[in-house]
Structure formats: structure tokens, C-alpha cells
Amino acid sequence: MSATASPSLFGALFVRDLRLALRRRTEALLPIGFFVVAVALFPLGVGPEPQTLRQIAPGVIWVCALLAAMLSVSQLYSSDHADGTLEQLLMTGGSTTLIAAARAAAHWTLTGLPLVVAAPLFGLLFDLSATALRVLALTLLLGTPVLSLLGSLGAALTLGLRSASVLVILIVLPLSIPVLIFGSGAVAAVDAGQAAGPHLSLLGALLIVTALGVPPATAAALRISTE
Amino acid sequence: MSGQRLRFFTFAAPSRFYSLSGSLLPWLWAAAALLAAVGLYIGFFVAPTDAQQGESYRIIFIHVPAAWMSMIVYLAMAAWAAIGWIFNARMASMLARALAPSGMVFTLIALATGSFWGKPAWGTWWVWDARLTSELILLFLYVGYIALVEAIDDVRRADHAGALLAIVGAVNVPVIYFSVRWWNTLHQGATITMSAAPKMQSTMLVAMLLLTFAFWAYAFAVVFVRARAIVLEREHDAEWVRGLALATRKST
Amino acid sequence: MLSAVPTSRPSVESTFTFSEPHLAARGLACRRGTQLLFEKVDLALRPGELVWLRGRNGRGKTSLLRLVAGISTPEAGEVLLDGTPIAASDERSRRVVYLGHQHALKDDLTSAEALEFLLRIHGRPSDRASVLAALEHWGMLAHANAWVRRLSQGQRRRVALARLVGETHASLWLLDEPFDALDTDGVQRLNALLLQHLQRGGSVLLTGHQATLAPALPARELDLDDCAAA
Numbered sequence: 001m002s003a004t005a006s007p008s009l010f011g012a013l014f015v016r017d018l019r020l021a022l023r024r025r026t027e028a029l030l031p032i033g034f035f036v037v038a039v040a041l042f043p044l045g046v047g048p049e050p051q052t053l054r055q056i057a058p059g060v061i062w063v064c065a066l067l068a069a070m071l072s073v074s075q076l077y078s079s080d081h082a083d084g085t086l087e088q089l090l091m092t093g094g095s096t097t098l099i100a101a102a103r104a105a106a107h108w109t110l111t112g113l114p115l116v117v118a119a120p121l122f123g124l125l126f127d128l129s130a131t132a133l134r135v136l137a138l139t140l141l142l143g144t145p146v147l148s149l150l151g152s153l154g155a156a157l158t159l160g161l162r163s164a165s166v167l168v169i170l171i172v173l174p175l176s177i178p179v180l181i182f183g184s185g186a187v188a189a190v191d192a193g194q195a196a197g198p199h200l201s202l203l204g205a206l207l208i209v210t211a212l213g214v215p216p217a218t219a220a221a222l223r224i225s226t227e
Numbered sequence: 228m229s230g231q232r233l234r235f236f237t238f239a240a241p242s243r244f245y246s247l248s249g250s251l252l253p254w255l256w257a258a259a260a261l262l263a264a265v266g267l268y269i270g271f272f273v274a275p276t277d278a279q280q281g282e283s284y285r286i287i288f289i290h291v292p293a294a295w296m297s298m299i300v301y302l303a304m305a306a307w308a309a310i311g312w313i314f315n316a317r318m319a320s321m322l323a324r325a326l327a328p329s330g331m332v333f334t335l336i337a338l339a340t341g342s343f344w345g346k347p348a349w350g351t352w353w354v355w356d357a358r359l360t361s362e363l364i365l366l367f368l369y370v371g372y373i374a375l376v377e378a379i380d381d382v383r384r385a386d387h388a389g390a391l392l393a394i395v396g397a398v399n400v401p402v403i404y405f406s407v408r409w410w411n412t413l414h415q416g417a418t419i420t421m422s423a424a425p426k427m428q429s430t431m432l433v434a435m436l437l438l439t440f441a442f443w444a445y446a447f448a449v450v451f452v453r454a455r456a457i458v459l460e461r462e463h464d465a466e467w468v469r470g471l472a473l474a475t476r477k478s479t
Numbered sequence: 480m481l482s483a484v485p486t487s488r489p490s491v492e493s494t495f496t497f498s499e500p501h502l503a504a505r506g507l508a509c510r511r512g513t514q515l516l517f518e519k520v521d522l523a524l525r526p527g528e529l530v531w532l533r534g535r536n537g538r539g540k541t542s543l544l545r546l547v548a549g550i551s552t553p554e555a556g557e558v559l560l561d562g563t564p565i566a567a568s569d570e571r572s573r574r575v576v577y578l579g580h581q582h583a584l585k586d587d588l589t590s591a592e593a594l595e596f597l598l599r600i601h602g603r604p605s606d607r608a609s610v611l612a613a614l615e616h617w618g619m620l621a622h623a624n625a626w627v628r629r630l631s632q633g634q635r636r637r638v639a640l641a642r643l644v645g646e647t648h649a650s651l652w653l654l655d656e657p658f659d660a661l662d663t664d665g666v667q668r669l670n671a672l673l674l675q676h677l678q679r680g681g682s683v684l685l686t687g688h689q690a691t692l693a694p695a696l697p698a699r700e701l702d703l704d705d706c707a708a709a
Contacts, residue, residue: 012599016585023587084581090550092600093572153395157388161378170374171392174367175399178406185413202409206402217395224387227551381512 009094010102017106028072031111032118035068039122050127057126058136058187062143062180065115069144070172072111073151074158074165076103077222081159086226096219104145104152104215112144128191135190135200139183142203146179147172149214156221179206241318241458242467248451255451259444266437274430283347288431290340292439293333294358296446297365298400300330304372305397308390320386321461323393324376325454329446331369337362357411361404368396382461501526501574501651501682502547502565506556509542515554516542517706524682526649529673529696532686534703540686541580541655543703547684548577548653560651572601576646580655582639586628590619590638593627603645613641617668632660643672649680658687670696 021028042060043053080086089099119140120133128136154168161167186199270288277284304326311320341362345354353359372392379385462468501524508518516539524530532540545551547558549565558565565571584593591610598613599605614620617637622630630638636659643652652673658666670693673683677697 008602009600012596016588016596019592020585020587079585082581083585084579084583085585087545087550087577087579087581088583088597089600091548091572091575091577092602093569094600157375157392158378163378167374167378170367171371174364174371174403175395177364178399178402181406181410185410188413202406217391221388221391224384224391227384227387383510 009092010098010105013089013099013102014106014109017103018109021106021110028110029114031068031071032114034071035064035115035118036122038064038067039125043125053126054128054191057123057128058132058184058191060126061119061122061136062139062184062187065119065140065144066147066173066176066180067169068115069111069147070151070154070169071165073107073148073155073172074168076107076152076155077159078155078164081226086222090222090226096222097215100152100156100218100222101215104148104218107152108145108148112140112148115144116140128187132187132190135196136187138200139186139196139203142200142207143179143183146203146207146210147176149210149218150175153214153218153221156218156225159222159225179203182206241321241462242465244318245455245458245467248455252448252451255444255448259441259448262437262441262444266434266441269430270434270438274434275428281347283344286340286344288434288438290337290344291435292442293340294337294362295439296442297330297333297337297362300326300333300446301365301368301393301400302397304330305390305393308386308393312387312390317461318458320390321457322450322454323389324386325450325457327369327373327376328453329449331366331373333442333446334362334366334369338366355411357404357408360411361407364403364407365400368400372396501649502558502560502684504547504556504558507543507546507553507558508555509539509546510554511539511542517703518555520556520701520703520706522547522684522701524651524684526680526682527677527697529677529683529685529698531698531700532684532703533688533700538703540703544577544653544655544684544686545579548575550577573650575651575653576601576642577653578639578642578655578657580659582635584627584635584638586626588627589624590614590627590630591623594638594641597642598645601642603642609645613644614638616644617641618664633662633665636660637665640669640672643676646676646681647679649676649682652676652681652683652685654683654685656686656688 039061042056046052046056077086080089090096116137120137123133123136150172151168154172155164157171158164158167182199182202186196186203189199190196266288271285274285276282304323307319307326308323310316311318311323338359341359342352345359346352372389375392376385376389379388459468459471502522503524504520504522506518507520507522509516520543522530532543534540542551546553547565549558549560549568549571552566560568560571560574563570565575568574583597584590585596588596591607591614594613595605595607595610598610603609611620611623614623617640619634619637619641622634622638627635627638636657640657646652657669661669674693674696676683
């Protein structure tokens with residue numbers, strides 16, 4: 001009976017989260033549904049002129065992806081907190097950082113990854129070129145993990161609070177602005193015939209820094225919230 | 228049932244802070260008033276009219292100090308909150324909480340005055356230039372902090388959660404500023420910057436400095452007042468607070 | 480102030496009474512909000528010992544249990560597991576089993592899956608055979624593939640307690656209201672498990688309101704009503 005090996009804890013948690021989400025398929029897909037509706041609202045609000053739509057597309061898709069990712073994030077820890085699982089996870093002696101990383105990874109797989117797949121389809125609605133769509137998918141691939149990580153930090157800070165869902169959005173949105181800027185900037189650049197390289201490098205750097213720095217911060221937040 | 232008073236390891240005992248700040252307050256108010264009066268006089272009456280912007284540029288004497296203070300207060304807030312978290316120092320956490328609303332007010336002043344400056348110069352009430360936009364995001368950071376600490380009932384959890392958020396925010400500020408400047412230069416045609424400030428003559432610099440110090444003194448005064456109120460509220464069970472209340476009741 | 484008060488139960492001779500304590504807690508104080516719940520609580524769990532934590536509602540029994548488990552940090556005092564502070568101990572997961580008042584069973588998993596997850600994250604044997612054997616010990620084998628949300632409170636308690644079945648060595652059990660919602664049969668099974676555990680040198684700290692412990696169990700009492708902060 002040895003202490004739980006780290007990969008085992010990460011794996012067990014990740015698999016459990018996916019399994020739970022599969023059992024509640026409709027709920028798991030709600031953020032995507034929100035994304036679809038929100039994106040469709042813009043042409044309705046702004047007018048169907050292709051030139052305008054093409055110009056606002058990167059920003060619109062990115063903002064809607066941001067909001068969709070934030071929607072489900074506040075529930076990340078609340079259910080485990082309510083039924084005592086979080087206590088058990090903290091008791092395992094496994095690194096809390098690893099637990100935080102596993103939850104963020106599961107959230108991204110369930111919310112971020114579908115967005116990466118779905119978003120370019122919506123890019124078509126806005127008449128973006130093929131190159132632009134490719135870059136859009138790439139920026140979302142690099143950027144949505146950052147959103148999941150930041151969101152999990154917000155969820156850990158607001159654990160068990162009444163207005164947690166709105167509070168998370170309020171806290172996390174300012175911090176996600178760099179991602180938004182670089183992400184939509186890359187697509188806009190490509191659309192204007194420029195290189196997306198610098199933007200993508202910045203996104204990549206942001207991803208690395210966030211992936212290294214945020215899980216420990218989330219672990220600290222979990223400890224603060226369960227004290 | 229009344230609980231026993233808690234004995235944290237204190238960076239500075241709340242009672243000592245209370246008496247110290249109490250004696251400093253009159254001086255701080257006086258300094259703020261004096262510096263503000265002189266600074267505003269120089270800025271609005273003595274400093275020469277700008278060739279390009281006329282009289283309207285004078286708003287920067289308020290805008291710039293307010294913007295500086297909003298940044299400094301955020302860093303101070305994050306620093307005190309961090310100290311309160313790491314060393315379990317109650318007083319440090321209380322100072323952080325007291326700093327937040329003032330920081331937010333300075334940010335609002337900076338935004339409003341920036342807006343007043345922009346209107347005569349550019350014809351719009353708002354311009355999305357890098358500095359103003361960063362200031363706006365700073366406002367969001369303040370709002371997020373205040374919303375978080377107000378939402379948590381348990382005082383200690385609120386203090387520590389706020390500390391973590393403030394630190395994360397402080398670390399992010401350079402990133403956010405950089406990304407906003409990047410964003411600003413990306414979009415052609417939006418070559419709007421507020422840095423079209425007039426060349427600073429010595430009188431203007433003097434006015435700016437005086438008003439900056441005035442803001443400092445004012446900030447200290449206001450934060451002390453707020454912190455004292457927080458101290459009284461949190462330490463209401465302590466002997467010295469009860470003694471104070473008794474003495475006040477007797478004198479009225 | 481007070482340590483564990485002498486029990487009024489008939490004491491049973493234990494061959495382990497003079498061994499070193501597994502777990503020692505000294506001068507524990509606990510905070511709720513801005514008040515102290517209790518302070519200066521001393522506790523020692525020696526091999527073969529069972530300590531029954533008593534006190535009125537709100538006295539901090541669950542809080543004390545969480546402190547002893549190392550989940551929360553005490554306001555004052557320390558908890559040592561074999562000499563090392565428990566929060567820093569590598570042995571905690573291996574040596575301590577903490578069953579909180581809530582079951583930690585997810586509604587959308589089957590009882591077998593939920594139990595398997597808990598066993599697995601704590602490094603216990605979590606293969607299908609072990610899981611089913613544990614469920615069978617508690618008479619829950621028929622419900623192995625039933626959704627947790629369909630189980631009654633008593634049934635969920637049984638599944639949660641099934642974690643204890645696979646414990647074969649002298650670990651420390653920290654149980655928060657383990658008898659809650661159990662019927663007579665369940666109470667008997669738990670008492671049997673506890674006795675078995677104590678006899679192989681394990682120790683138990685549990686909370687509970689009613690006197691459901693079997694008289695045969697050698698129990699000391701620790702009454703938090705006596706340790707309350709002034």
C-alpha cells in the first residue's frame with residue numbers, strides 16, 4: 001500500500017471527470033450551445049454585410065469562446081466541495097497542484113477542445129478565409145487551455161460562495177484580456193495579409209507561463225478556501 | 228458565548244496602529260490641503276497656456292497624479308495583502324482592504340479626467356488609447372478584488388483569497404499593459420495616443436509634483452481613516468476598544 | 480486544560496496500551512469565524528485505542544477531526560503522526576483513513592465506481608475483485624452497479640464505510656459520525672470492523688452522539704464540552 005503515485009492521481013481524477021461529464025451529456029454541452037447562440041447574435045445585431053462581419057469575426061468568436069469557457073468553470077470544484085470529495089482529495093497526500101492541473105485539464109477537454117473544433121465552422125458563417133480559419137483554430141488551441149487554467153483559479157477562489165458564477169467571470173476576465181488580444185489579433189493579422197507568427201509565439205509563451213504558474217496558485221487558493 | 232480574543236503573530240498591533248494613525252491624521256489632512264491648494268493654483272493660474280491645446284490641457288495636473296496613484300495603490304495593496312497572508316499579520320490585511328476603495332476612486336478619477344482631456348482634443352468622450360484602456364482594466368482588477376473580499380464571510384479566508392488575487396493581478400499588470408499597447412499599435416488608423424502631452428516646462432512640472440504629493444497625503448489620510456474603522460470593527464472584542472467606547476460614551 | 484477524561488465504560492485490557500502513540504496532538508485550538516471553538520486540547524492515539532469524541536452540537540467535533548486529519552490548520556498546537564507534523568507527512572495517506580460526515584460518493588457514478596475511485600486515490604487495492612468484496616461485506620453487492628443517487632442514506636453510508644473493509648494493517652481511522660443512518664445490522668457490522676481493527680493494533684478516533692458503540696469495545700472518551708473556550 002504505497003502513497004498514490006502522481007500520474008495515478010492525475011489519471012484517476014481526469015478519467016472520473018470525463019466519465020461524470022459523459023453521464024450528463026446535455027449539461028456538458030451547454031457551454032457550446034451558449035457559444036453557438038452568442039455567435040449567431042452578432043450578425044443579427046450588427047447586420048449581415050459580409051465586409052463588416054469578416055472584420056469583427058475574430059473578435060466576436062474569441063469573446064464568445066471566452067464567455068463560454070467561463071460559464072462552466074465555477075462548477076469545477078463546487079460539487080466536490082459539497083459532497084466531501086475535495087476533502088478526500090486533499091487527504092491523499094498527493095500534490096494539490098496536480099489536482100488543480102487535472103481539473104483544469106478535464107475542463108479544457110470538455111469545454112475548450114469542442115470550441116477549437118466548433119469555432120472554425122462559425123468562422124465560415126463570417127466568411128473568413130481558409131488561412132484565417134486555420135489560424136483561428138490554432139489560436140483557440142493555444143488560448144483555451146489558458147482560459148481553463150485561469151478559470152480554475154477563479155473557481156478555487158470562489159469555492160462555495162453564493163454568487164460564485166458571476167464572481168468568477170468578474171475576476172478572471174481582466175486576466176484573460178492578453179489572451180483575447182493575441183488570439184483575435186493573430187486572426188486579424190492574417191486577414192489583413194500579415195504574418196500571425198508573433199501573435200502565436202506570444203500566445204504560446206502565455207500558455208507555458210500559465211501552465212507552470214497557475215496550478216500552484218490554484219492549489220494555494222484551494223487551501224485557502226477549505227481552511 | 229463570547230470567544231477568546233485571537234492572538235495572531237502581529238506585524239504591528241492594531242491598537243498601536245490606531246493611536247499612531249490618529250495622531251498623524253491632522254497633519255496628513257493639512258499637508259494634503261496645502262499641497263493641493265498650491266499645486267492647483269500653480270497648475271491652473273501660473274503655468275502658461277499651451278500653444279496647441281489651450282487651457283484644456285490643465286486637466287493633466289489631476290489626471291497624471293491620479294493615474295500614478297491608482298497604480299501605486301494597487302501595488303501597495305497587493306504587497307500588504309501578501310504580507311498579511313504570508314506572516315498571518317492581521318494589520319497588514321486590514322491595510323490592504325482599506326487601500327482598495329481608494330485605489331478604485333483614483334482609477335475612476337484618472338478615467339474621468341482622461342475623458343475630459345480627450346473631449347476637446349479628439350472630440351470624443353472616450354478614446355481607446357493604450358494608457359486609458361490599461362487604466363480601465365485596472366479598474367476591473369480593483370472591482371474584482373473588492374467583489375471577492377466582500378463576498379466571503381469568513382474574514383481570514385477573505386483576506387487571504389484577496390491577497391492571492393491581488394498578487395496574481397499585480398503579476399499580470401505588465402502583461403496586460405504590454406498586450407494593450409500591442410493591440411493599440413495593431414489597428415491602423417487608431418494612432419490615437421494621449422501622450423500628446425505638452426512639453427513640460429518647469430512650472431508645469433512643479434505643479435504636477437505638488438499635486439502628486441497632495442494625492443499621496445490625501446491617500447494616506449483617507450486610507451488611515453478607513454483602516455481605523457476596520458480596526459475598530461474587527462477588534463471590537465478587545466480590551467482597548469471597549470475602553471475607547473466607554474471613554475467616548477462618558478465624554479458625550 | 481483537560482485531556483481525555485477517564486471513561487466510565489468497563490475497560491478492556493489491551494496488549495498495546497504501553498506502545499508509543501501513533502498520533503499525538505498537543506494544545507490544539509480551533510477557530511470558527513473570529514471566535515475560538517476550543518483550545519488546549521491534547522489527544523493521543525495509541526495502537527489498539529479507540530477514542531470517542533463527544534460534545535453537544537456545534538462544539539467542534541468535526542473541526543477537531545479535520546484538524547487531526549491535517550485537512551485544516553489549527554489556530555494553535557500541533558498534530559504529529561509518528562513524530563512528524565501530519566500535514567507534511569508522507570505517510571498520511573498510507574496510515575490514516577479519514578471518513579468525513581459526507582460520503583464523497585458522486586451521484587452520477589455507480590457504487591462500485593465511486594468506491595473504486597476513493598480506493599484508488601488513496602493507494603488502496605482498487606481492482607474489481609477487491610471493490611466487490613468490500614461491497615459484499617456490507618451487503619451492498621446487489622447494488623454494485625446501481626447509481627449512487629438511487630441509494631438511500633443508509634446505503635450510501637455502507638458504501639462509504641466499505642473503504643474500511645480492505646484495511647489490513649494497523650492504520651488510524653478518523654471517522655466522523657460513522658453510525659449515522661445505519662440500521663441495527665449496519666451498526667453491528669461496523670462494531671465488528673472496529674473491534675477487528677483494534678485487535679490488530681490499529682486505532683480509531685470517532686465522533687457520534689448516541690452510544691452505539693458495542694460495550695465490548697475499549698473506548699476512552701474525550702468530551703469537547705469540557706474544552707470549550709471561555
